[in-house]
Amino acid sequence: MTGPGDRSGVDAGQGAAAPSGGFRKGAFGVAGSGDTSGFGGLVRVEPGGAVALHSTDRPYGGWFDEVTDALIEAVGEATYAAAVPRVLVDRGEITYFVAREHLLTLARALRDDDALRFELCSSVSGVDYESSGGPAATPGRPRLHVVYHLTSMTYRRRIRLEVAVTVEDPHVPSVSSVYPTADWHERETYDMFGVVFDGHPALTRILMPDDWDGFPQRKDYPLGGVPVEYHGATVPPPDTRRSYR
Amino acid sequence: MTTTTPAGADPYAGSRETTEGRVYTVTGGDWDQAFGSDLTGEERLVVNMGPQHPSTHGVLRLVLDLEGETVTKARVVIGYLHTGIEKNVEYRNWTQGTTFVTRMDYLAPLYNETAYCLAVEKLLGIEAPQRAQTIRVLVMEINRIASHLVGLATGGMELGALTGMTNGFRERELCLDLLEEITGLRMNHAYVRPGGVAQDLPPGAVESIREWLTVMPERLAGYHKLLTGQPIWQRRLKDVGYLDVTGCLALGVTGPVLRATGLPWDLRRTEPYLGYQDYDFEVPTADTSDAWGRYLVRMAEMFESLKIVRQALDRLEPGPVMVEDRKIAWPAQLSLGADGMGNSLEHVRHIMGTSMEALIHHFKLVTEGFRVPAGQVYVPVESPRGELGYHVVSDGGTRPFRVHVRDPSFVNLQATAAMSEGGMIADVIAAIASIDPVMGGVDR
Numbered sequence: 001m002t003g004p005g006d007r008s009g010v011d012a013g014q015g016a017a018a019p020s021g022g023f024r025k026g027a028f029g030v031a032g033s034g035d036t037s038g039f040g041g042l043v044r045v046e047p048g049g050a051v052a053l054h055s056t057d058r059p060y061g062g063w064f065d066e067v068t069d070a071l072i073e074a075v076g077e078a079t080y081a082a083a084v085p086r087v088l089v090d091r092g093e094i095t096y097f098v099a100r101e102h103l104l105t106l107a108r109a110l111r112d113d114d115a116l117r118f119e120l121c122s123s124v125s126g127v128d129y130e131s132s133g134g135p136a137a138t139p140g141r142p143r144l145h146v147v148y149h150l151t152s153m154t155y156r157r158r159i160r161l162e163v164a165v166t167v168e169d170p171h172v173p174s175v176s177s178v179y180p181t182a183d184w185h186e187r188e189t190y191d192m193f194g195v196v197f198d199g200h201p202a203l204t205r206i207l208m209p210d211d212w213d214g215f216p217q218r219k220d221y222p223l224g225g226v227p228v229e230y231h232g233a234t235v236p237p238p239d240t241r242r243s244y245r
Numbered sequence: 246m247t248t249t250t251p252a253g254a255d256p257y258a259g260s261r262e263t264t265e266g267r268v269y270t271v272t273g274g275d276w277d278q279a280f281g282s283d284l285t286g287e288e289r290l291v292v293n294m295g296p297q298h299p300s301t302h303g304v305l306r307l308v309l310d311l312e313g314e315t316v317t318k319a320r321v322v323i324g325y326l327h328t329g330i331e332k333n334v335e336y337r338n339w340t341q342g343t344t345f346v347t348r349m350d351y352l353a354p355l356y357n358e359t360a361y362c363l364a365v366e367k368l369l370g371i372e373a374p375q376r377a378q379t380i381r382v383l384v385m386e387i388n389r390i391a392s393h394l395v396g397l398a399t400g401g402m403e404l405g406a407l408t409g410m411t412n413g414f415r416e417r418e419l420c421l422d423l424l425e426e427i428t429g430l431r432m433n434h435a436y437v438r439p440g441g442v443a444q445d446l447p448p449g450a451v452e453s454i455r456e457w458l459t460v461m462p463e464r465l466a467g468y469h470k471l472l473t474g475q476p477i478w479q480r481r482l483k484d485v486g487y488l489d490v491t492g493c494l495a496l497g498v499t500g501p502v503l504r505a506t507g508l509p510w511d512l513r514r515t516e517p518y519l520g521y522q523d524y525d526f527e528v529p530t531a532d533t534s535d536a537w538g539r540y541l542v543r544m545a546e547m548f549e550s551l552k553i554v555r556q557a558l559d560r561l562e563p564g565p566v567m568v569e570d571r572k573i574a575w576p577a578q579l580s581l582g583a584d585g586m587g588n589s590l591e592h593v594r595h596i597m598g599t600s601m602e603a604l605i606h607h608f609k610l611v612t613e614g615f616r617v618p619a620g621q622v623y624v625p626v627e628s629p630r631g632e633l634g635y636h637v638v639s640d641g642g643t644r645p646f647r648v649h650v651r652d653p654s655f656v657n658l659q660a661t662a663a664m665s666e667g668g669m670i671a672d673v674i675a676a677i678a679s680i681d682p683v684m685g686g687v688d689r
Contacts, residue, residue: 090620090621091367091368091370091620091622092367093621093622093623095621119494120494120497120499121497122497122623122625122632122634122651123623123634123636123649123651125636125649125651126649127621127638127646127647127649128647147621147636147649149623149634149636149651153494153508153510153515156515156516158623158625160621160623179495179497180495180496180497181495181496181497181498181656181659183659184655184656184658184659185656188655205324206323206324207323207324207327207688207689208324208327209324216329216332217331217332217647238336
């Protein structure tokens with residue numbers, strides 16, 4: 001894993017089926033007509049779409065190894081192996097994919113260990129990886145990802161933790177006992193994605209009205225709208241409009 | 246209560262029958278009638294403040310539990326300005342995203358644009374040309390002064406210092422005039438684009454900025470004369486809204502609020518971007534951890550921003566303001582017309598008159614946009630209110646797959662309860678004003 005967009009280490013066996021439908025042709029992504037851009041010969045394969053399915057091999061380079069070793073020492077090798085199935089280094093940023101049952105253990109170690117000292121939880125947010133350009137999502141695939149950005153002010157480092165859960169069982173332990181700032185972040189992620197943070201002091205909607213139905217930032221949330229007729233022409237509602245792929 | 250009242254009469258107001266109907270006489274001073282002689286008992290009062298209230302900094306709603314004038318509990322309710330920008334961006338192409346994100350924290354639009362564009366550029370693996378980077382620094386620092394002036398002005402208004410308000414908006418107008426001359430718009434510029442900036446500095450802009458630089462130090466010093474030494478201003482701010490460094494870190498608070506606790510945490514210094522490591526400026530701090538310290542930090546930061554603007558002007562070298570790659574850069578470099586709109590007559594002549602391929606390319610790039618390799622990045626910048634972070638995810642398509650904004654106002658507002666519980670209700674206003682939240686950024 002070196003440059004941006006380099007997907008050479010893809011392991012299609014990890015959670016994704018064969019990359020059918022994952023092909024993209026041409027820089028402009030046209031189908032059926034000639035591509036005049038000059039990039040028509042390029043074919044890219046992206047098995048997981050936006051989800052990187054592979055793991056970066058050690059050494060990660062830079063301080064990434066230092067942090068990883070300190071983390072292994074802090075939580076113990078067995079726990080680390082169970083808690084972090086994959087690590088991805090991309091574009092100078094490191095992402096630890098974390099199993100949800102070990103999230104709190106890791107967060108506490110990351111905050112308190114002298115060699116780690118991630119004092120600040122910068123951001124918690126969600127990403128819904130349904131229809132992300134890869135194969136169609138199969139039921140039970142963990143498409144809701146909760147992303148934590150942690151900052152070490154002492155060492156001036158940033159890491160990312162990522163926890164993936166399914167829509168059917170969207171439970172993640174709340175880190176608000178470790179990072180009180182996660183309170184509102186988690187409420188927003190619940191509000192927008194429907195991820196339930198167990199142990200949160202008051203998990204209620206924060207941006208949408210209290211009686212709102214559904215979770216607006218999910219990819220399958222209906223956009224609504226009606227066709228609008230103007231001077232004899234009809235503009236379809238947003239989710240049925242033509243658009244570039 | 247000894248007087249007997251007829252059935253149906255109001256015990257708190259005497260009444261008499263007239264030809265117009267019953268007339269009540271409200272005299273006040275009847276507390277002993279209502280509560281007897283014991284007036285020291287517990288009286289819990291829940292007050293709903295906002296969302297439409299002149300001193301809650303926009304559509305912010307506070308639910309306050311009061312014991313007399315003491316706040317025992319403060320709950321913050323937000324969401325009244327939620328416009329779904331993060332969702333909207335997913336249905337626009339990467340360049341159009343700039344136009345949306347600039348409307349989040351509307352007092353610091355250029356920070357939103359720059360952070361978003363830095364994130365897109367990181368995903369693309371490109372870097373804007375040197376001149377574009379310097380222009381970004383230049384406009385951002387002008388924007389920081391404008392934003393701090395509004396924070397000062399609205400904060401002053403909420404505390405009753407109306408001259409602070411009128412003066413603040415007067416000086417802010419000078420900053421906005423500059424931004425209008427450079428970008429064409431006072432606010433919501435959509436000026437910073439992935440790969441550079443929309444257009445070069447127009448002729449005469451450098452001279453205007455230099456003239457502004459001669460005026461501003463004196464104007465800003467005027468605030469020290471007007472407010473800093475003023476006893477009322479000091480007593481409204483000192484020891485109000487106390488939050489120390491431990492509290493700030495636990496609650497994720499960054500920006501002037503954190504620096505007022507004595508921690509010089511400024512991303513321009515700690516994680517420099519856009520060449521900030523080469524600029525000579527101080528990171529002002531205070532050690533009081535209260536609203537007074539935050540006021541002093543913001544005042545000092547405006548002077549530091551003037552220093553950065555001056556240095557940025559000096560290091561402006563001629564050169565491109567957009568990347569060379571024609572698959573990313575929009576085809577025309579616009580120039581600012583007399584009507585304030587951008588146009589490029591030469592380019593229009595080229596695509597309409599001489600080259601069909603150029604027309605096709607223009608059409609494809611503008612309507613469809615470019616593709617960004619799949620992946621995710623998090624890019625933080627130091628906005629006037631603290632760490633503004635953009636978490637941008639691409640699935641390899643022409644539109645952002647997900648844009649999450651870690652807005653400093655959203656996070657800092659969580660500190661309201663910690664700052665105001667146990668204090669007086671009037672100090673809640675001072676505490677919130679010292680956080681300086683912008684609801685456009687909080688609710689997005």
